[in-house]
Amino acid sequence: MSRFVKPETKILRISGGDTLTVKRRLNSGEKRAAFARMSESTPSGELRVNRLQVGVAMIVSYLMDWSLTDDNGVVVQIREQPPEVVTAALDALDDESYAEIRDAIELHDAETRTAREQEKNGLDGANGSSAISPSPVVAAGDTNGLVN
């Protein structure tokens, strides 16, 4: 199995027959982008997590499309839209709908992490290799060249 994340999607069903199309699993770049969206700079230049942005950053990272319509029955387009557009659509939702979408995606994230852990544990048991291999230099009885 490759270490690379396949860009696959999954459909989550929520109330009212609506659906959310989400990324099955985030790759490292997508996770980094999520952390960037939930971070802010302090006056001293350090980064800290803005807790108010954690939920929406997680949703924006996973959510690719949905079936949600406006009052005219027209699907509100978020597919292939930049994060700012998706965030604006999320911000326009009523509280209950936003919470439902956040909960569905957080559950999906938790399930994905659990499945990944189980997968990794299975793999570890299968290949039987040690976590750390001795370097060729150590194995040959040499030193690292440092002198006190």
Added chain:
Amino acid sequence: MFRDVTVSGASGVLKWGYSTAGTLGAWTVARTESAWVLTGTIVKTDAFRVTQRPLAFEALHALGVWRWPVVSLQMTGASLTAVLGPKE
């Protein structure tokens, strides 16, 4: 009936799964004797994703998206030529 069909557009994308492997400027898809052939100008590619398979070519139109699977792909400088499978 459709032997000489040619479609073209001002922009399109190469997709690997949901992710964008490349962006095209002007493109043309032409029907040859045996296949659909895409030619286009490369605007940007993702160095990793464009090496992955399967890829698909997507082009937005007034009523939605045309999507063809990419059977084979050749990039020379900013030019791209690809053999496409049947439109999905």
